[in-house]
Amino acid sequence: MINAKQLRNKENLHQICDNKPGLYKWWAEYSEAKYIAEKLGFDFDELKSYVEYKENKYCIYVGIAVGESLRKRINIHINRKSTKSSTLRKSISSIVAGNHTDAEKTDYFIDKLYVEYCHKDYPVGSKEASENLHTKERCILQNHLCLLNIQNNNHPEAEPVKKSLRALRKRSK
Numbered sequence: 213m214i215n216a217k218q219l220r221n222k223e224n225l226h227q228i229c230d231n232k233p234g235l236y237k238w239w240a241e242y243s244e245a246k247y248i249a250e251k252l253g254f255d256f257d258e259l260k261s262y263v264e265y266k267e268n269k270y271c272i273y274v275g276i277a278v279g280e281s282l283r284k285r286i287n288i289h290i291n292r293k294s295t296k297s298s299t300l301r302k303s304i305s306s307i308v309a310g311n312h313t314d315a316e317k318t319d320y321f322i323d324k325l326y327v328e329y330c331h332k333d334y335p336v337g338s339k340e341a342s343e344n345l346h347t348k349e350r351c352i353l354q355n356h357l358c359l360l361n362i363q364n365n366n367h368p369e370a371e372p373v374k375k376s377l378r379a380l381r382k383r384s385k
Contacts, residue, residue: 213239213267217323219290225283229329233341234282235348236329238289238300238360239269244324248272248359251307252376262357262369269326273300273360274352276345279337282329290322303360303377306384 216238219225240248242256245263249256264271277285289300293315301322302312309317334341350364357367362374 213269213326213328215323216290216325216327219286219327220319220323222287222291225287225290229283229286230331231281231283231336232331233276233278233280233334233336233338233345234329234331235274235276235345236282236286236327237264237271237352238273238275239266239326239328240272240324241269244321245270245272245359248307252359252373252380254373254376259357259359259369259373262367263359264352264356271352271356271358272325273303274349274358275300275361276349277336278342278345281336282331286327286329290327299362300360302381302384303362306377306381310380310384312381312384 214228219228246256249259260270275285289298292298292301301318304321305312305314305318308321332341332344334344353361353365353367355367357369357373358365359373360377362377365374
């Protein structure tokens with residue numbers, strides 16, 4: 213896991229992250245995961261047993277890069293000031309600022325998070341990458357509650373969380 217703030221520097225991002233498709237996870241320490249849950253109207257302590265836990269952090273989002281490289285996708289989440297091409301940024305900005313255009317508060321929160329990723333040795337945009345990565349993402353979202361995922365989030369406890377996140381994002385437009 214790498215602190216997202218380290219990846220804000222594009223030179224670091226290029227050195228660390230390959231130009232291949234892959235899967236990535238966003239992790240938060242307890243205080244940030246609890247903050248997200250509270251903003252969505254939930255007690256994190258009641259949800260945390262459903263959330264993947266590793267290295268004293270909780271997985272709050274999982275995503276894949278298929279039609280573009282992992283490097284490009286992570287860069288969009290971290291460095292793009294717009295929320296148009298990043299549903300993760302849109303969700304975070306809704307939670308921390310109540311406004312999709314507040315890049316400063318969004319970046320401040322993102323800098324507290326951690327990113328884990330794995331590359332797949334397929335060409336970007338290939339059928340193999342798509343099939344493999346979509347299967348892995350669906351499996352994770354079935355087995356673990358990711359607080360910031362909406363699409364394909366089929367964990368048994370996900371529906372009320374998704375409903376709250378959708379409503380918050382709608383109010384934040």
